[in-house]
Amino acid sequence: MSEASHSNLRGAASCDHDGAAAALAIVRWLSLAAAPTFAIMALLTAVVGGGPLDGLCSAASASPVGGMVPMYLLMSAFHSAPxxxxISRR
Structure with a gap:
């Protein structure tokens, strides 16, 4: 392999490493954004209401924990691992 093509491979590896690091940072941020987003959605749904389709969703559910607020709270709990x-690292 010539020296020019060898230096290009090193540059490509550096670019790939930088891209992977940026992707990991975005993934970490998105994983931290999920739980608070669902908690805010649960709060807004409880305060403002679900709108005209909320009755349709709760009528189809025979569960005592039916509705959008419990669903958002469960989703927030399931996404709280990050x-x-x-917190455990600190």
Whole structure:
């Protein structure tokens, strides 16, 4: 392999490493954004209401925990693992 093509390979590897690091940073941020987003959605749904389709969703559910607020709270709890990891590191 010539020296020019060898230096291009090193540059490509550096670019790939930088891209992977940026992708990991975005993934970490998105994983931390999920739980608070669902908690805010639960709060807004409880305060403002679900709108005209809320009755349709709750009528189809025979469960005592039916509705959008419990669903958002459960989703927030299921997505809290990244926050728990962050807190346990400190």
């Amino acid at each position: 926050w728990l990891k962050l």
